[in-house]
Amino acid sequence: MELACLEPIAKGLHITHWTSHDLARQAIADRIVDAISPRTVRQILHGVDLQPHRTRYWKTARLDAEFKDRAEKVLWCYGNAENLAAQGLWVVCIDEIPNFQVLERKPRRRAIPGSIEKQEFDYLRHGTVNLLMLLIVHTGQMAVMFLEKKSPFITRKHW
Numbered sequence: 001m002e003l004a005c006l007e008p009i010a011k012g013l014h015i016t017h018w019t020s021h022d023l024a025r026q027a028i029a030d031r032i033v034d035a036i037s038p039r040t041v042r043q044i045l046h047g048v049d050l051q052p053h054r055t056r057y058w059k060t061a062r063l064d065a066e067f068k069d070r071a072e073k074v075l076w077c078y079g080n081a082e083n084l085a086a087q088g089l090w091v092v093c094i095d096e097i098p099n100f101q102v103l104e105r106k107p108r109r110r111a112i113p114g115s116i117e118k119q120e121f122d123y124l125r126h127g128t129v130n131l132l133m134l135l136i137v138h139t140g141q142m143a144v145m146f147l148e149k150k151s152p153f154i155t156r157k158h159w
Helices: 019-029 038-047 065-079 083-087
Strands: 090-103 125-136 140-149 154-158
Touching: 019 038, 065 083
Parallel strands: none
Antiparallel strands: 090 125, 125 140, 140 154
């Protein structure tokens, strides 16, 4: 388990992630064990829910003075959304998803114990759309607007 928690470069390997084969070879080379199969390595890792072959990304926010100033202004608007609406000013949160691919895939195979969710790789492509997601803060109402490619018209649908 300790070996699987190390980065492979720490052992002089030029790989980004451990495989069960790599771990088995390295455990033997480091004399942790005399012999071990990749299958046994997988069973050990599964038993402690350790998945050194998987990666999840995150973004660390920079909380500098400019960010704090901008965040305070935005949060003030959210906090005063009802009062502003009473004055005829709506606070609307908008997020753009440009060139969103409209894909049709076969049904997923949901995750079960010991297996992650599986998604069919093949798909039918139905083009792309540009989406605007909207939240009207004082009512909690959400809407999506579809902006068709090369078209000045907006189609609006409420959720």
